[in-house]
Amino acid sequence: MGIFNYFTQEIAIDLGTANFLILHEDKIVVDEPSIVAFNRSSGKVLAIGRKAMQMEGKVHEDIRIVRPLKDGVIADFHAAEHMLKGMLQLINKSKKPLFPSFRMVICVPCGITEVEKRAIRDSAEILGAREVYLIHEPIAAAVGIGLDVQGSTGHMIIDIGGGTTEIAVLALSGIVCDQSIRVAGDDFDAEIVDYMRQQHNLLIGLPTAEKIKLAVGAALTELSQPPADFAIRGRDLISGLPKQVQVSYSGIAHCLDRSLAKIEDAILATLEITPPELSADIHQSGIFLSGGGALLRGLAQRISSKTKLPTHVVDDPLRAVVRGTGIALKNIGQYRFLMR
Incomplete structure (x- = not known):
């Protein structure tokens, strides 16, 4: 040996x-x-990660695409x-x-x-x-951005991932109060798919919805530095033929409003049950946003307007947790x- x-x-x-x-x-x-491609008949793994994602929405009957994690x-x-x-x-x-x-x-x-x-x-x-x-x-997000989670000072962290939004008030090495809701990036993608179907009669897949979210995704209908309209292709629901439409950030902000309102309600519910001494700490330090959802244009401003608290997007929010x-x-x- x-x-x-x-x-x-x-x-x-x-x-x-x-x-x-x-x-x-x-x-x-x-x-x-987080995605895997399998051969249906043999069960063999064909691809994982980015290679499997490139197959999503394009496979034939012999290939099965699986996202092993949900929420x-x-x-x-x-x-x-x-x-x-x-x-x-x-x-x-x-x-x-x-x-x-x-x-x-x-x-x-x-x-x-x-x-x-x-x-x-x-x-x-x-x-x-x-x-x-x-x-x-x-x-993990709080530790990753350099906050002292073992001290007595309270901190509020909101981590918006793919399956869940985690809202927590931290102090003394623990979570004092929290809300975990199953509204996050995947729901944003699904709402964009519905919006494209209803407003443009265009059928798109989730990978395309993700591209739209990255290109023109926004939490506010008015931004000081708006992104340019994004050209997207899909299948026309009326003619059945491929077609291209232009998508604006304001339209995407409107379609994401319902999911973002649920996140806002969860934030307010968490603040309502926060002990008063920790509320004083949060009033001073503000709210910290991490996760991929934190990159949504205008989200920090929207949450700050709703809570009347300073809201900060952390550095490199996608990697703060790891x-x-x-x-x-x-x-x-x-x-x-x-x-x-």
Whole structure:
């Protein structure tokens, strides 16, 4: 057995509904969409991550596209296992045979159940994890942007991901009050699909809706620096022929209003149950936005207008959670909020 290497690797994982990120040795080594493509007849994995995403909406009957996570938790255990395995293999590119065991810190939503926690732990252990720790997403985001979560000063974090929006008030290494709602980036995409069908008689897929969201997605119908209209192609519902239309940011802001209103209501509900001493801290420091949804144009202004509190989009919001998860991994003995 001398030809084999056995060793332990420490990795931090942001197991997101939309994106899967792995941090190893202080570097983000994997940043891929959370999606897998299977051959229907053989069950063989054809592609994971970006390659599988390129197939979405274009496959024939022999290919099955699966998103293993829904609302921030594992919905398809088999597909999640294959996705985890494929992503972990991207870390080890040595020519020697390697049989690593892993110490993992994985971030999870606040509203996760014990059954859902067990599903994540089981998936990790099947793939060689000797130690598995879980960390709630808002705490990971707060650590990732440099906030002192162990002190007595309160902080409010809103993490808008692909499947869930996590709203939490943090102090003394814990979550004092929180709301976890299943309204987030995936719902934005679905609403854009409906909007294009109703307003333009154009049928598009979710990947195209994602492109529209990135190009002209907005939370306000009036912006000081508006993006240019975006040309999008799809199938005309009346003629059945391909056609192209121009999409404006104001139209997208109007179609996203219902989902954003639900997020605003959850923020207000969380503020209403926040202890008064922590409310005073939040009034001074404001609200911090992380996650891909934080990049929606005008969202910080909209939330600030609704709550009358300063609202900040953190630096590199897409990676704030995985950065915080990595810091927690390096300080496992110090952080009491890690769940074993």
